[in-house]
Amino acid sequence: xxxxxxxxxxxxxxxxxxxxxxxxxxxxxxxxxxxxxxxxxxxxxxxxxxxxxxxxxxxxxxxxxxxxxxxxxxxxxxxxxxxxxxxxxxxxxxxxxxxxxxxxxxxxxxxxxxxxxxxxxxxxxxxxxxxxxxxxxxxxxxxxxxxxxxxxxxxxxxxxxxxxxxxxxxxxxxxxxxxxxxxxxxxxxxxxxxxxxxxxxxxxxxxxxxxxxxxxxxxxxxxxxxxxxxxxxxxxxxxxxxxxxxxxxxxxxxxxxxxxxxxxxxxxxxxxxxxxxxxxxxxxxxxxxxxxxxxxxxxxxxxxxxxxxxxxxxxxxxxxxxxxxxxxxxxxxxxxxxxxxxxxxxxxxxxxxxxxxxxxx
Numbered sequence: 001x002x003x004x005x006x007x008x009x010x011x012x013x014x015x016x017x018x019x020x021x022x023x024x025x026x027x028x029x030x031x032x033x034x035x036x037x038x039x040x041x042x043x044x045x046x047x048x049x050x051x052x053x054x055x056x057x058x059x060x061x062x063x064x065x066x067x068x069x070x071x072x073x074x075x076x077x078x079x080x081x082x083x084x085x086x087x088x089x090x091x092x093x094x095x096x097x098x099x100x101x102x103x104x105x106x107x108x109x110x111x112x113x114x115x116x117x118x119x120x121x122x123x124x125x126x127x128x129x130x131x132x133x134x135x136x137x138x139x140x141x142x143x144x145x146x147x148x149x150x151x152x153x154x155x156x157x158x159x160x161x162x163x164x165x166x167x168x169x170x171x172x173x174x175x176x177x178x179x180x181x182x183x184x185x186x187x188x189x190x191x192x193x194x195x196x197x198x199x200x201x202x203x204x205x206x207x208x209x210x211x212x213x214x215x216x217x218x219x220x221x222x223x224x225x226x227x228x229x230x231x232x233x234x235x236x237x238x239x240x241x242x243x244x245x246x247x248x249x250x251x252x253x254x255x256x257x258x259x260x261x262x263x264x265x266x267x268x269x270x271x272x273x274x275x276x277x278x279x280x281x282x283x284x285x286x287x288x289x290x291x292x293x294x295x296x297x298x299x300x301x302x303x304x305x306x307x308x309x310x311x312x313x314x315x316x317x318x319x320x321x322x323x324x325x326x327x328x329x330x331x332x333x334x335x336x337x338x339x340x341x342x343x344x345x346x347x348x349x350x351x352x353x354x355x356x357x358x359x360x361x
Contacts, residue, residue, distance in 0.1 A: 312337030
């Protein structure tokens with residue numbers, strides 16, 4: 001018994017210590033699991049952060065591709081790819097000779113108007129080539145007289161336009177844009193705008209006069225490239241006094257002016273962003289100048305091809321949607337790649353009805 005007493009006494013003395021150690025152990029275990037959970041959570045966040053950004057990027061691209069505005073406010077209809085010029089940088093080349101029957105084209109234009117179109121721009125190819133301009137004239141008249149569109153415009157190289165066309169259809173046209181890349185006729189020939197003995201610059205001056213006589217707003221489009229990037233066009237532009245001078249940077253589109261299947265090789269025409277900016281700086285005093293770099297131009301146009309398919313240029317080529325004649329506007333426009341923010345940023349919507357321009361005819 002006396003032997004057991006020290007053991008019992010020791011047990012009583014060690015009991016508080018065991019309780020303390022047990023409590024400390026529980027605290028350490030809890031701390032261990034808390035720290036483990038904390039580090040696991042931090043590690044998970046670090047691992048997920050790049051993935052989350054990628055997901056956000058993909059989500060943004062998906063929204064851009066599929067949450068497009070359903071209102072095609074301004075549409076560029078390239079109803080023909082055929083052209084009588086051979087501009088080396090052309091990014092809508094003569095890959096087909098197809099042109100929609102007139103009634104089908106009118107049906108598509110009516111669908112666009114019902115979907116909210118306010119402005120139609122007819123282009124090509126050369127739009128005056130098909131049926132000597134009569135097909136184009138009938139579309140222009142239909143859009144202004146029947147559809148009551150606020151703005152109807154044309155982009156042309158001007159070589160096939162006759163005064164008779166203005167007499168028949170000039171009253172229905174708001175804006176005529178003539179492509180002119182140089183005021184040096186030899187440069188125009190190098191670019192591919194030469195046509196025998198015809199002088200592109202002299203013809204431009206004649207068209208300017210016709211536009212004034214028949215109350216059509218006059219516009220000039222110029223593509224700045226390797227052959228004209230050092231040119232000073234200030235004096236000639238001031239004399240012609242267009243309502244807008246659209247100045248584009250030479251653009252590469254795979255399958256059109258670049259690549260194995262392309263009909264043009266535009267690489268030799270390409271200029272750098274810095275060269276383009278220098279050209280703009282040289283002409284900064286021209287108040288009607290509207291610059292469009294490749295970044296602004298590529299995704300900010302709603303383009304319909306000869307089959308009335310929207311063309312998506314986001315991947316550096318023209319990927320077509322299904323035709324609006326087959327699937328409707330709302331379905332086709334989802335695949336257009338249209339960047340509405342850039343459209344607004346580049347001034348895509350402006351005073352485009354000649355009734356509102358208040359020009360001194």
